[in-house]
């Protein structure tokens with residue numbers, strides 16, 4: 471949908487900030503968009519490499535219908551090249567053969583599947599939903615008509631116009647904010663930071679329930695000074711944004727360092743709370759306090775979780791059941 475024709479049958483893809491200039495017969499950096507005789511085609515549309523039912527907390531989305539299940543879907547491909555990608559076998563497309571392993575489902579068939587499974591949610595996740603933009607948009611538009619809620623988990627690397635077109639159909643999003651400087655973003659992911667921050671801000675201001683995840687990687691973004699810079703950037707958008715601090719584990723091309731100590735995550739969480747962020751969580755470790763939602767006013771636990779499941783919820787009409795304060799999110 472988002473590209474322009476250039477001289478010599480080349481095309482410029484306008485979907486994500488890479489803005490690939492693609493010669494005839496070649497693909498963009500995400501490897502799922504190809505220039506065929508001056509027209510840009512997507513190979514991703516409807517070709518699912520992953521279909522799972524997950525707790526919505528696993529995305530992670532902690533402020534969006536806690537305790538419910540979501541039909542989680544992905545096509546192959548990504549516009550990042552993260553050295554520590556946990557899903558690299560499906561996100562990094564090395565050849566078109568990967569599409570021999572996909573299952574084709576139209577948007578209508580995805581909705582039918584969700585209804586058959588008695589699930590009221592669909593999440594675009596696992597790989598990068600931006601690269602299957604047209605399919606995500608059509609599925610989300612179809613879902614709304616059936617009363618199904620759509621959410622996405624994304625690296626936030628998308629251009630303004632497609633995001634503007636998508637946001638009315640997406641009710642919640644978790645965006646990865648990995649670093650706060652372009653040097654680390656480029657070295658580890660291949661992207662840059664400004665478009666990601668712009669996406670978080672745009673979604674939040676469009677009334678999409680917006681949560682953010684930062685993977686805390688030892689030696690890269692775990693120092694107090696660096697971490698504080700990320701927190702300051704989020705605070706500029708809103709202190710309401712729930713922030714998930716996740717533990718890194720050595721994987722893929724980043725096996726030169728140990729995993730994140732639980733104590734590091736707990737300390738950083740405390741720093742973020744003291745800086746004014748209202749909802750800060752730890753992830754990928756067992757930490758009951760770091761998995762609990764506390765009312766920012768009366769400090770009482772209002773959503774208790776065990777791993778990815780909700781145990782108890784004390785929120786009524788989006789308000790704390792103890793002190794009546796408004797809580798950010800959608801809860802029923």
Ligand code: SF4
Pocket residue numbers: 483484485486487488489490497498499500501503549600601
């Ligand atoms: S979506 Fe793919 S082809 Fe388009 S600009 Fe981004 S990486 Fe390049």
